[in-house]
Amino acid sequence: MTYRNPPTTPRKSATFDDYTLSEIRRAAATGIYDIRGAGAKRKLPHFDDLLFLGASISRYPLEGYRERCDTSVVLGSRHAKKPIELKIPITIAGMSFGSLSGPAKEALGRGATLSGTSTTTGDGGMTEEERGHSKQLVYQYLPSRYGMNPRDLRRADAIEVVVGQGAKPGGGGMLLGQKISDRVAEMRTLPKGIDQRSASRHPDWTGPDDLEIKILELREITDWEKPIYVKVGGARPYYDTALAVKAGADVVVVDGMQGGTAATQEVFIENVGMPTLACIRPAVQALQDLGMHRKVQLIVSGGIRNGADVAKALALGVDAVSIGTAALVALGDNDPRWEAEYNELGTTAGAYDDWHEGRDPAGITTQDPELMKRVDPVAAGRRLANYLKVMTLEAQTIARACGKNSLHNLEPEDLVALTIEAAAMAGVPLAGTNWIPGKNGF
C-alpha cells in the first residue's frame, strides 16, 4: 500500500470570490458593464447593528395597546401654506412610471392612501393612476424633466427637487429601450425603443445659490402652497443638508446607498455613496447646528425594512423614513411563487434585479402588457397597507417599551451599538460601555 500525502482542501480566494470571477468573465464576454436595479447588496453597517435599551428602573414603559403612542408627522411647515400631514412617518419613495408598470404605481398609491401616507412620482412624470389613487402625492422635479408641467406641479401635494439618490450619488438615470413603450415614450418625448439617458445634473441650475433661486421659482409657480423637499444621495450629508436648508427647503431627503434604483451600473451602486446609517447623524447635526431640527423635516431612506428600522431612524433624529424596495416586495416583487420563471431568467426569487430588462415575472418592473396584469392594484395596495400597518405597530411597540408616547420622542439615548463601526456612525455607545468612537477624544 502506497502512502499518499493528505490532500489540501481546494481553497477559493476571498478576494477573487465566485461572484467576482463571474463578473470578470461576463465583462470579458460582453464588453459592457453590468447594469441592474435595487441598491447596494454588500453587507454594510446597518440598523441591525443597533439595539434599543427599553425601560428599566430609571424610566418606565407605556402600556402596550392601551397608552397612546403618536405616529403622525407634519412635513413642510417651514414655508408651505399647505404642509403635508401624515398619519405614519413612513412614506413611499419616488419610483418612476416607466421603470414600474401602471398597475404597480396605482397599487403604491392605494396602499399609501389606505395608510394615511404619501407616495412619490419618479423620473417619468405623473400618471393618472397614481394621482387618482394617491391622496397625498409628492411630485419629483428631476434633471430630465420628463413630463414636467405646471398643471401637475399644481395638483401635486408637495414637490421634491431631486439632486441625487443613494444608489448613485452623482449619476443620472437610465431606462433601456426594452421598457420604452409607446406610452412611456410619449410621456418622455422620446422615440420608442431607444435607451433613455437621464442627465445627472439639472439643466438650468448648478450649486446651492442657484438652487435657492430655483426653489423660489417653484414656490412662485405654485403660490407658496406646496412643501418643497430636496432629495440628495448619501454622500456629504452634513453639507448637503445644510445647503438644502440654506436654499430654502422645507424638507430634506437623504437616501443611503442601500436605496434602490431602477437601473444603474453595478460598480456605481456598490462603490459610490455611504450607508444609510452613516448618513443620519451628520444630517441631523447639520439641522441642529442651524437651529432647524424639527423645523425643516428630515426624511431618510435606503434599506428600511421593519418597524425596528423605523424606530431606530427616528431615535437618531429623523422625522420620517421612506421605503422603495420594501414596498415593491410588499406588492409582490421577487415572490417565490414565480421561481420557475426567475430560473428561466438565470436567477432566483430574492435575487432578481434585472429590472431594466422589463421582463419582471411579478409584473412590477415591466411595461409588458401581459406581465403587468399579474399585479392586481387593489390586492397589492392592500398588501402594502398591511405591511405599513405592521411596521407602524412594531415601531410603536418599541417606543412604548422605551416609555415614549410618540415615535418622535425616541432619542439616541435609547440606543446602543453592537459594533464599533455602528457606534461611530450612529453616535451611540458600544453596548455595555460608555464609549462612542470619535467622541471625547477617543
Next chain:
Amino acid sequence: MPATTLSKTAAHDPRVFDLDQLSLRELNQALHNLAPGSNETAWEVLNPKGSHSVAVGVDQPVAIDVRGSVGYYCGGMNSGSTITVHGSAGPGVGENMMSGSITIKGDASQYAGATGKGGLLVIEGNASSRCGISMKGIDIVVHGNIGHMSAFMAQSGNLVVLGDAGDALGDSIYEARLFVRGKVDSLGADCIAKEMRPEHLELLQGLLDRAGVTGVKPSEFKRYGSARTLYNFNIDNADAY
C-alpha cells in the same frame, strides 16, 4: 394675500405692476388669479431690475411687457401668455415653457428655453451657453449667436440661430432640429450636419415668420441633428460618451 393696488385706468389699458412698489409675489399671484376669458389681457411690469421668476407659471393668454432686464427663470413654465422682455434675461428664461411665446429684446444668459415643451422663444440678441438644453418641443429663434453646449440632449423642437454656434452643439441630441446660419465651432457627440430638404426649408420659413425675422432666407442655413448612433448602448461607441 392682500389686495393689490393697481393703477388701472380703463378696461383695456394695461395693468401696470411697478416692482418698486409691489412685490414679486403680488405680481405672480395676480397673474395666477386671472380667470379664463378675463379681459385684463395686457400687463406691464416696471422696474424688474433683475428680479428672478418674473411672470412664472402664467396660464392665460395675456400679453406681458416687462420694461427692463430680468434675472433667472423669467416666464418659467409659461402656458399661453405672450411675454416681451424689453431688456436682457438671466439664466433659464422660458424654462419648461408649455405654450405661448417669450421675446427677449436684448441678450439671454445660460439655459435659455431649457426643457421647454412648446411655444416660441425669440432672443433678439445673443444667447449664452446651453441654449435649448434638453428641449422637448419648444421652438427657439436666436437672432445673434449661441454659446457652447447648446441643445445638449435636445429631444424635440427646433432651434434656429441666425448667427454662430459655440462648441459641442447638439451633444447627445435626440430628435430636435437645429438650424444655424453662421459657423459652428464644433459639433457634440452624435450630432451631424444633415441635408436640408424641402420640408425643412418650409419649416424654417415658418419659424422665421413666427419670430418676425425678415430679409433672411432658409437656404442660408445648415441643418444639424442626431446621427442616432448612441440611441442604443454599444460598447464600441464608449469613446463618444
